[in-house]
Amino acid sequence: MTPNGNALRLLAYALAAVDHGSLRRAARAMRVRESSVSRNIVKLEQHLEVQLFERDVRGVRLTEPGRAWIDVVRAHYEGLLDAFDDRVGDKDAKTLRIGLCCVRGGEFLRGIIARFGSLYPDVSFSIEDVPAGRWLSAIRRRHLDLVFTHDFGAVPSCCSEVFWHERLFVLLPASHSLVDRPVVAWSDLAEMCLLVPVGPEGPLFDLRLLERIAATGGPAVQTCRANQATVALKVQLGEGFTLAEESCARTTAIESTMWKPLAGQNSVSSIRAVWLDSNPKRSVLRLVAVARNRAGDTPSNSGTNAARPGRST
Template structure:
């Protein structure tokens, strides 16, 4: 039995002869000698122990048995070519790491993670896009995305999930608000206010489960509106309510006639988790997860050391 590669070559010659009705024209299309086409067609007939073609001075035509066999063989051949093409596409896609951000503004941790990954693996193309919460899990399961960073989506099934970092939350107050003089505020301080939440297509998105906990713990009433972040900020400037964001956003966005204040107490921290498919064969996914875990551990150790030093100073004092 001839090898798989040879078998595919023999089929290619036979199909060319069928399509062109002539060994000479088939050879011209394949850019080989006519004798090469004739020799390989004969080898295929010997392999099958079947006469595929009748030959005369006008060219070649399929025998009845040859026509029936070619129809079946061509269907399998075309499917095999499609498989090879898809495999080639998959290999090309393997060099691209598709990252989804679902209601996540970014943060210093995520910026450092992606920057460090890009430095270590420069051959990997990083594709970063926003993904709605309603589509997040389906995009991971269908491998439209390789990994997504999101807030708490509740129980995660058929996917891997891990919390890599947390961000402190900041609340935006009008500069005329009675609490602007406090170094930090708690949700209970804002119980009589409206917490403005944008529901438009643009701007950072809050953690919906966090909003539920804020209301349950006696915090401000949630007021959602079909507006982007700019409109919500304008309402805060006018004293019509407050809004909040993660520290990475608050630290980089200065608002006229308004002030960011850190939150303290319950529900003052937002947890950011990664979601990915364990069966995803891309090595780049495992590398990103490993790098994120190492960075998260170092960050945790550094925070622990700072707390210990702070406690030692308090004890010494």
């Protein structure tokens, strides 16, 4: 293998597998076949004469030699990407760049932003949606300062904390028999179709949550090349149901439908903040402190007991 763009391409496959913990999820994020990810990782391992990954039915994880090599190489790789990125020098130190990955925000996020604004009025916010396959790279390359996403556990080479929880609600046709129940379980919906809107960057819901639901006898999942408004129309027409977090369901009324809270396993979404410890902006840690304080002052959130935040690196 010559030291050219092909080496960088092979490394990109390996880093995607590290970040997603699965060849399948890495392939989905990179928009290639799973076999392509596997084949290119094998090429890299053969070139290095090192086994980077252990593979089993649950996914992939780094071997000890693989972890040591990845830890050294990642910083150089992402630094090289930044060297070719003309946006690197355009980062405003007085702006906090927040990413939301499959998260709509909710009262907790609005509250910490309002509190932060009262304490540090000279700092502004830039808030944007970020695809599931890109948020980690965006943090590491400092295109985003902090991302709120569903709880995937500890994030390699980043700091993270779970700050709040939201119950999940399902949107049902108003004529459906389940609307008379105070709560519903996934087993009640097993004969229905869960409609998942898919945008240009992939599904708008947490894919891991959907996989857990499917694995526990839940409803069939049907992806729709449509926005959320079109999916709501499909619900009105009786083609299935969709879901959202409580902060969205409580504030969004849709004619001829009803929101019903879920109960039982996989009925609560935990929201984790992820940031880079080496980010030079003081405002990042200040925002984390505000969120930590608010989480400690909130005994419950959306009907769910708030877990004590735990930091991981």
